[in-house]
Amino acid sequence: MPENSITPETSAPGFLPERSQSDQRLLDFRRRVTDRLATGFAILMAVLVVAPLLAVFGYLVVRGVGSLNLAFFTRLPVPVGEQGGGVANAIVGSVMILGIASIIGVPWGIGAGIYLAEYGRGSFAAVLRFTADVLNGVPSIVIGIVAYALVVLPQKHFSALSGGVALGIMMIPTITRATEEVLLLVPLAIREAAWGLGVARWRSTLSVTLRTASAGVITAVMLAFARIAGETAPLLFTAFGNQFWNLNPNQPTAALPLQLFVYAISPFDEWHRLAWACALVLIVLIVGAVAAVRLAASHGMMRAS
Amino acid sequence: MRNLAEARLPQKPRTEREDAAQAGRIAPLIPAKASRFADRAFSGAMLFCGLSLLIIVALIVFELVLQSRPSLHAFSWRFFTAKSWDPVSGDFGALPFIYGTIVSSLVALLLAIPLSIGVAVFITEMCPKPVRGTISFLTELLAAIPSVVYGLWAIFVLAPLLRGYVQPWLARYFGWTGLFSGPPFGIGMLASGMILAIMIVPIIASITREVLTAVPQQQREAVLALGATRWEMIRVGVLRNARTGIVGAIILGLGRALGETMAVTMVIGNTPQIAKSLFAPGYTMASVIANEFTEATGDLYLSALVEIGLGLFLVTIVVNILAGLLVWSVTRGMPARARA
Amino acid sequence: MGVGVEVEKLNAWFGATQALYDVAMKVPANHATAVIGPSGCGKSTFVRCLNRMHETVRDARLEGNVRIGSMEVYGNGTSAVEVRRRVGMVFQKPNPFPTMSIYDNVASGLKLNGFHNRRVLDEVVERSLHMAALWDEVKDSLKKKSGASLSGGQQQRLCIARALAVQPEVMLMDEPASALDPISTSKIEELIFQLKEQYTIVIVTHNMQQAARVAEYTGFFLMGKLIEFDKTEKIFTNPSDKRTEDYITGRFG
Numbered sequence: 085m086p087e088n089s090i091t092p093e094t095s096a097p098g099f100l101p102e103r104s105q106s107d108q109r110l111l112d113f114r115r116r117v118t119d120r121l122a123t124g125f126a127i128l129m130a131v132l133v134v135a136p137l138l139a140v141f142g143y144l145v146v147r148g149v150g151s152l153n154l155a156f157f158t159r160l161p162v163p164v165g166e167q168g169g170g171v172a173n174a175i176v177g178s179v180m181i182l183g184i185a186s187i188i189g190v191p192w193g194i195g196a197g198i199y200l201a202e203y204g205r206g207s208f209a210a211v212l213r214f215t216a217d218v219l220n221g222v223p224s225i226v227i228g229i230v231a232y233a234l235v236v237l238p239q240k241h242f243s244a245l246s247g248g249v250a251l252g253i254m255m256i257p258t259i260t261r262a263t264e265e266v267l268l269l270v271p272l273a274i275r276e277a278a279w280g281l282g283v284a285r286w287r288s289t290l291s292v293t294l295r296t297a298s299a300g301v302i303t304a305v306m307l308a309f310a311r312i313a314g315e316t317a318p319l320l321f322t323a324f325g326n327q328f329w330n331l332n333p334n335q336p337t338a339a340l341p342l343q344l345f346v347y348a349i350s351p352f353d354e355w356h357r358l359a360w361a362c363a364l365v366l367i368v369l370i371v372g373a374v375a376a377v378r379l380a381a382s383h384g385m386m387r388a389s
Numbered sequence: 390m391r392n393l394a395e396a397r398l399p400q401k402p403r404t405e406r407e408d409a410a411q412a413g414r415i416a417p418l419i420p421a422k423a424s425r426f427a428d429r430a431f432s433g434a435m436l437f438c439g440l441s442l443l444i445i446v447a448l449i450v451f452e453l454v455l456q457s458r459p460s461l462h463a464f465s466w467r468f469f470t471a472k473s474w475d476p477v478s479g480d481f482g483a484l485p486f487i488y489g490t491i492v493s494s495l496v497a498l499l500l501a502i503p504l505s506i507g508v509a510v511f512i513t514e515m516c517p518k519p520v521r522g523t524i525s526f527l528t529e530l531l532a533a534i535p536s537v538v539y540g541l542w543a544i545f546v547l548a549p550l551l552r553g554y555v556q557p558w559l560a561r562y563f564g565w566t567g568l569f570s571g572p573p574f575g576i577g578m579l580a581s582g583m584i585l586a587i588m589i590v591p592i593i594a595s596i597t598r599e600v601l602t603a604v605p606q607q608q609r610e611a612v613l614a615l616g617a618t619r620w621e622m623i624r625v626g627v628l629r630n631a632r633t634g635i636v637g638a639i640i641l642g643l644g645r646a647l648g649e650t651m652a653v654t655m656v657i658g659n660t661p662q663i664a665k666s667l668f669a670p671g672y673t674m675a676s677v678i679a680n681e682f683t684e685a686t687g688d689l690y691l692s693a694l695v696e697i698g699l700g701l702f703l704v705t706i707v708v709n710i711l712a713g714l715l716v717w718s719v720t721r722g723m724p725a726r727a728r729a
Numbered sequence: 730m731g732v733g734v735e736v737e738k739l740n741a742w743f744g745a746t747q748a749l750y751d752v753a754m755k756v757p758a759n760h761a762t763a764v765i766g767p768s769g770c771g772k773s774t775f776v777r778c779l780n781r782m783h784e785t786v787r788d789a790r791l792e793g794n795v796r797i798g799s800m801e802v803y804g805n806g807t808s809a810v811e812v813r814r815r816v817g818m819v820f821q822k823p824n825p826f827p828t829m830s831i832y833d834n835v836a837s838g839l840k841l842n843g844f845h846n847r848r849v850l851d852e853v854v855e856r857s858l859h860m861a862a863l864w865d866e867v868k869d870s871l872k873k874k875s876g877a878s879l880s881g882g883q884q885q886r887l888c889i890a891r892a893l894a895v896q897p898e899v900m901l902m903d904e905p906a907s908a909l910d911p912i913s914t915s916k917i918e919e920l921i922f923q924l925k926e927q928y929t930i931v932i933v934t935h936n937m938q939q940a941a942r943v944a945e946y947t948g949f950f951l952m953g954k955l956i957e958f959d960k961t962e963k964i965f966t967n968p969s970d971k972r973t974e975d976y977i978t979g980r981f982g
Contacts, residue, residue: 100839100896101849111843115618115810122620126515129507130524133594136587137531140542147545195438203432204439214713215442221709222449222702223648225675229682229698233452253445260442284424286431314535317650317675321682341537348541349655356545363538374533378526518787607824611888613785615838615895616814625837629828 141367148364151357161327161343164352171362173329177244177337181323182313184248184333189255189312190305194294196256197263197301202289213264216257227253228318236322244330244337247323251312258308266300267293303377310373314366316341340366449702457696459688468696474661474677476686481693483700485661489578489671490701493653494646496582496667497589502639504586505593506628512594513601514623525598532591540655543584548575548656551583556668570666574658579667581657585649589642596641600634600719601627637715644708648701650675674701732798732898732929733758734779739793741774741783748774752793752955754948761921761930763940763961766950767981772933775950776901779931780816781809797899814842817892821904823884825876825891831858831867834876834887838895853894861890862920882913889920900924902932906939918943937977941965949973 159170196216200209231250236242270293278288294301316339319325324336325346340362347359454461460468464481471482512525552575559569604627612626628635658670659680674697685691734756741749748771756762764772777783781802783791795802802812825834835854844850854871858864863886867874876887885905892900902921906914921930921943934940940947941961948958949970957964957973968974975981 100844100853101846112810115621115843119618119620122623123515126507126511129504130511130516133504133508133531133590134524134527137527137534139546140534140538143542143546144538192438192441195435196442199435199439203435209439212439212442215446217713218706218709219442219446221644221648221705223650223675223705225648225650225678226449226453226698226702226705229456229678229695230449230452232682233456233695234448256442256445285428287424287427289431310533314537316535316537317679320679324683341535344541345537345651345655348537348544359541363541366535367538370535371530371533375526375530378529382522605824607820607822608826610782610785610818610820611824611826611891612837612841614780614782614813614816614818614820615841615891616810616812617841618810621841625826625841629826632828 144360144364144367147357148360148362151361152364156358156361160329164354167354169354169358171338171340171343171358173326174338174340174343174362175365177323177326177330178313178340180331180333180337181244181247181251181319181339182309184245185251185255185312186305186309188248188252189308190259192252193256193259193308194263194301194305196260197267198289198294200260200264201267202293213261216260219253219257220261223317224250224254224315225317225320228320228322231318231322239334241334242322242324242336244323244333244335247319247337247339248333250318250322251315254312254315254318255308258311259304262304262307263297263301266297266304269300270296303381306373306377310370310377313370314341316345320345453695453699453702457692457699460692460696463689464693468693469700472663474672476681476690479687479689481689483674483693483697485663486672486674486677486697487700488663489657490647490673490675492578492667492671493581493585493657493673494643496579497585497646498639498643500583500586501590501593501642505590505638505642506597506635508590509594509597509601510623510628513598514619514627528591528594531587532595536588536649536651537655539584539588540652543580543652543656544576547584548580551575551580560668567665568667571664571668573668574670576656577658577668577670578664581653581671581673582667584652584656585646588649588652589646592645593638593642596638596716597631597635600631600638600716603634603719604630631719634716634719637712637717637719640708640712640715644705644712647708648675648705650679654679674698734899734929734931735794735796736779737794737796739775739778739795740791741771741778741793742790743774743786744788748953749778750953752953754955754958756929756931757946758929759926760946761925761932761944762946762948763944764931764933764948764950765935765937765940765976767976768935769952770950771953772950773903774953775955776903776931776933779899780818780901781812782818784809814895815897816899816901817895817897819885819888819892819900819902819905822908823881823888825879825884825887827875827877829876830872831874831876831879831887832871835890835894838891842895854890857890857894860893860924861886862916863887863890880913882909882916885909885913885917886920889917893924897928899929899931902930904933904935907935914939937965949976951976 155168156170157175158172159168160173161171162169196212200212204212228250231246231253235246235249239246274296275288275293278292279285283292319339319342323339323342325342326336326338330337344359344362344366347355347362350356460481464471468481469483469487471480472484473480473482474485475481508524508528512521512528516524552573556569556573556575556579560573563569608630609622609626612622617625653673654676657673657676659672659676660670661672661677662669664671678694678698678701682691682694685694734754736752736754736756739749739752740747752775764775766772774783778791779795779797779802783789791803793803797812797815800812800815801807826837829837832854835857836850839850839853844853855864858867863883866883867879867887876884879887885908889905906917909917918939921932924930930944932940932944944961946959947961947964949956949964949968949972951972957968957970959969964973965977968977
């Protein structure tokens with residue numbers, strides 16, 4: 085008989101201790117109950133997670149929609165006590181600040197993503213990737229301090245430019261990682277096809293590889309844009325806000341989330357009403373963009389991330 | 390396929406092409422020298438973009454340290470243990486803010502962990518197929534709502550709710566713990582912890598979902614074949630295998646909670662104090678910077694705020710690195726997807 | 730003592746695709762029965778219907794009767810948990826629990842079923858590892874080594890021990906040695922040879938020589954139908970159906 089064979093004493097199964105039928109039934113019952121409870125708990129958690137989302141949306145619509153009139157979108161803020169003010173300057177200001185942020189963040193982020201996917205090698209690329217993730221985790225208010233130190237201090241005044249710098253920096257790591265991932269999905273065969281035709285590397289990277297991945301890159305940019313569109317903290321001491329029209333990027337500028345904040349913490353009912361309306365506009369634009377992007381992605385477009 | 394740089398451009402065809410072009414047999418696409426220069430310029434530009442990530446982080450550290458020098462000189466490390474924050478007399482101590490940040494984040498974690506793991510388990514293991522897409526979509530939408538909008542909702546909906554119903558109930562049944570004493574303002578540590586919890590649930594849930602999905606199906610089948618109920622299968626075959634990643638997800642959520650500014654600022658009460666009760670107002674590191682930065686008079690005041698920013702930066706870096714390592718060890722480098 | 734398995738008019742679907750057509754088989758107690766056939770013929774599906782693992786796949790459907798001893802597997806009052814407790818399963822790719830020690834792996838089924846007494850667990854773990862012919866190799870590192878740190882063949886024997894620990898009456902093995910090297914394969918076959926005295930074993934295999942070595946009875950499946958079921962000797966030397974003969978002689982598959 086081989087070494088590891090069954091020892092004679094254990095030749096029959098039935099080595100588990102006997103259990104009375106009622107004990108067994110009780111145990112089975114407890115296990116079934118635990119299973120049901122666990123399922124119920126998980127369902128409850130799912131409900132509790134979805135509920136605030138619906139609540140936030142609901143309140144925004146209920147409290148905000150009434151204030152969305154033409155005046156809201158076209159007029160400047162008016163002094164407390166007067167009716168009919170709007171947030172036109174904040175909308176325009178946000179557009180300007182986000183525009184500056186995109187000009188800074190998008191090419192830079194895509195460039196870094198291209199580098200990591202096409203040129204980066206070994207541990208250096210790993211360090212860069214790690215750095216991008218680190219940068220992603222830096223609180224937005226700290227980025228605001230840095231933008232303050234880099235732009236506001238030397239200029240000695242607040243500006244849309246400094247706000248754009250802060251938000252642009254925040255865009256970079258998100259776009260970088262997402263671009264890298266999408267580019268890596270492009271099959272090597274496509275690149276080789278371009279090289280085989282004698283196309284220069286830089287050209288093939290831009291016109292062939294990047295273009296193939298363009299849907300994913302656009303998605304990534306949109307998601308990054310949506311993320312910073314609602315950012316307020318870094319703007320508190322860079323763009324600072326402005327009561328009036330301002331089209332000069334070198335001056336303090338109003339922004340929609342900033343305006344929301346100011347109105348929300350004020351003691352005036354009229355301003356609270358405006359705050360709800362601002363929030364509704366922000367949500368529709370931002371969450372709408374994110375929802376559209378995710379729906380499009382799930383319908384088969386190349387995923388960004 | 391991490392290293393496309395290795396797949397080099399074949400040199401030979403170009404030379405043949407150049408020969409052919411020179412012999413007049415075919416037209417050159419691009420003058421060879423110019424294209425080589427363009428290649429180098431392009432890759433140089435891309436390298437610069439990549440390097441700039443390092444430059445930006447270095448710049449952040451540099452500026453934070455530079456701008457907080459006056460405060461660093463005046464208070465050195467006692468800054469982080471001193472309790473009084475008195476701009477008028479120039480005495481700055483960051484302890485109340487550290488306390489506020491930690492407590493609000495802890496409250497948020499305590500609430501968010503069961504919610505996130507519960508919804509993640511529900512989506513990946515229990516949910517019927519048609520509902521699954523909707524629920525996960527909604528959970529991701531939660532992450533898209535800006536902080537300041539959460540703050541608005543917290544001021545006008547959550548705080549009154551707490552003030553009117555939740556806090557009196559807590560005070561009556563759990564007041565003996567000392568955590569729920571004092572006048573129920575609505576706003577305060579509890580409110581900020583709760584709104585933070587709602588904000589970090591999507592992050593923890595989405596990474597948890599990823600690690601749960603990464604558990605191979607064979608593990609689930611092995612547990613089922615032993616005669617386990619579905620919950621037992623989830624407990625032994627899925628959660629147990631994914632526990633490292635789940636811890637990573639939680640720490641990532643913590644990192645996010647530590648740096649969250651606007652929603653917290655709007656409902657925490659902005660009072661630099663250390664109080665045992667969760668009903669009391671408090672102050673966090675991020676909030677004090679947000680509130681007082683533009684009002685800061687004098688170099689010392691401003692540099693004290695920047696020093697708080699430096700502390701916040703260091704803490705979140707450490708936490709995020711730790712979280713990243715844990716999650717990476719389970720999913721092998723996919724975290725960027727979940728965090729975008 | 731093992732019990733027999735009786736299958737009547739078994740039909741199984743994955744969504745709209747039918748995988749099994751009117752399968753009827755009487756698996757005799759305390760013998761090893763091999764299930765052979767070309768890839769995709771439904772042999773794995775068949776075996777997974779016996780312990781209600783088929784229904785764990787999304788959109789999977791099943792009709793027919795399966796009886797283990799006197800228990801109706803798909804009867805109204807029978808829960809899947811009950812069935813799976815009486816039937817042990819070993820999978821193609823060894824799947825020990827990586828976060829648990831060897832001891833905990835074997836004891837996992839016992840703990841789930843409510844046995845927590847230390848002495849009982851120790852005893853059962855030791856016996857199961859003996860029966861799986863793994864005891865001598867791991868007895869010194871039972872609680873120190875994780876289940877996943879063993880070699881492929883050892884892992885599979887660990888999975889067998891884990892299945893045996895809950896005292897099943899029927900053992901289902903879905904190509905248990907196909908992912909293993911020849912030495913581990915022969916160890917596993919030896920094991921099956923010894924186990925079949927106390928258990929009823931059904932083993933899926935694409936290796937006809939293995940079926941001939943290990944099983945007394947063999948069922949040949951083709952495209953979801955049971956073509957022939959008989960003593961192994963007869964199947965391999967004098968099959969009744971031409972299709973069986975073609976497969977045996979290697980004309981296809």
